[in-house]
Amino acid sequence: xxxxxxxxxxxxxxxxxxxxxxxxxxxxxxxxxxxxxxxxxxxxxxxxxxxxxxxxxxxxxxxxxxxxxxxxxxxxxxxxxxxxxxxxxxxxxxxxxxxxxxxxxxxxxxxxxxxxxxxxxxxxxxxxxxxxxxxxxxxxxxxxxxxxxxxxxxxxxxxxxxxxxxxxxxxxxxxxxxxxxxxxxxxxxxxxxxxxxxxxxxxxxxxxxxxxxx
Ligand code: URA
Numbered sequence: 251x252x253x254x255x256x257x258x259x260x261x262x263x264x265x266x267x268x269x270x271x272x273x274x275x276x277x278x279x280x281x282x283x284x285x286x287x288x289x290x291x292x293x294x295x296x297x298x299x300x301x302x303x304x305x306x307x308x309x310x311x312x313x314x315x316x317x318x319x320x321x322x323x324x325x326x327x328x329x330x331x332x333x334x335x336x337x338x339x340x341x342x343x344x345x346x347x348x349x350x351x352x353x354x355x356x357x358x359x360x361x362x363x364x365x366x367x368x369x370x371x372x373x374x375x376x377x378x379x380x381x382x383x384x385x386x387x388x389x390x391x392x393x394x395x396x397x398x399x400x401x402x403x404x405x406x407x408x409x410x411x412x413x414x415x416x417x418x419x420x421x422x423x424x425x426x427x428x429x430x431x432x433x434x435x436x437x438x439x440x441x442x443x444x445x446x447x448x449x450x451x452x453x454x455x456x457x458x459x460x461x462x463x464x
Contacts, residue, residue, distance in 0.1 A: 251419060253426065256434045259296055265289070269438060272415075273453045282459050283336075286385070289415055289437055290340035297381050297411045297435045298344065301325065323379055326372050328353060330384040330396050333457035337383040337413065351375065353399055355392040364395040376404030382412045385456040387421040387436070388447050394428050407431040415456070416440055418449045 259265055271277050271285040303319035310316050327341045327350040328334075338350050351371035358365035372378065380400060384393055393412065400410060408431035417439045425432060440449050448454070458464035 251422065251439050253422075255426065255432065256422060256436065256439075257296060257300060258439070259289075259292055259435075259437045261438075265292070265437060268292075273451065275454065279459065279462050286336065286415070286456075286460060287340060290337050290385075291343065293413050293415065293435055293437060294337075294340050294344045294381070297413050300411055300433055300435065301379055324377065325379045325381060326351060326375060327381045327383055328371065328375075328396070328400065330355065330382070330392055331368070333385050333460065334383040336385060336456070336460045341381060341383065349378075353396045355395045357391070364391040366395060366399055369399055371400075371403050375400070376406075378405075378409070380405055380410045382410055383414075384412070385415045385460075386449060386452070387412070387414045387417040387425070388443055388449050389418070390421040390424040390428075393421070393425060397425075397429055397432065408433075411435055416449055416452060418443045 268285050268289050272282055272289065302322045304322045306318050306320035308316050308318055325345060325348065327338060327348055329338055329350060329352050331352055331354040341348055349372040354368040355364050355366055382396065387393060397410060407429050411433050413435045415437045417436050419439055420443060422434065422439060440452055442450055444450050455464060
């Protein structure tokens, strides 16, 4: 899928090797965490590429001018609990002191709709760029509810970068239709979903594998 707002990581052999490890059902938890963290780091670095910069010249120790840039504006992370919390450290490793909000959304059994159970966001979130963290985009139910919560807190859609490892094509389409200015940063887009709404080929339940709860 090619779309100007969907930024795929470079599809090179390094990424393919990392994804092969985390997708394998034979990978033990320690390796799953280690190699997922490596992909998360690549995703966060790629996400930063899509933030605005302003020109900024510096003088090198050679007393020569380097025509550089500086990031414009401040960022924060928002993780969709529980699996999104696995991506927080990757963001902290790259952006020291970054503020990170959390949102807990679960399916309401009575209505079958995603329901907000908890959210705690930085007070000044409406002035920030938001890196929204969730490793797997399946139906887009939780993610779209989360973006509504961010809207209600004053975050503009075009300031949200949704960062995930694997998307279903249905999830990406739904999110692009609902939120025309949202940007995605993802490692791979898969074939689809099974009847339990797991991504296929996928990697199973990311949260269970990362946190050891399967
Ligand atoms: N969440 C997961 O962890 N895995 C999927 O396949 C879909 C949603």
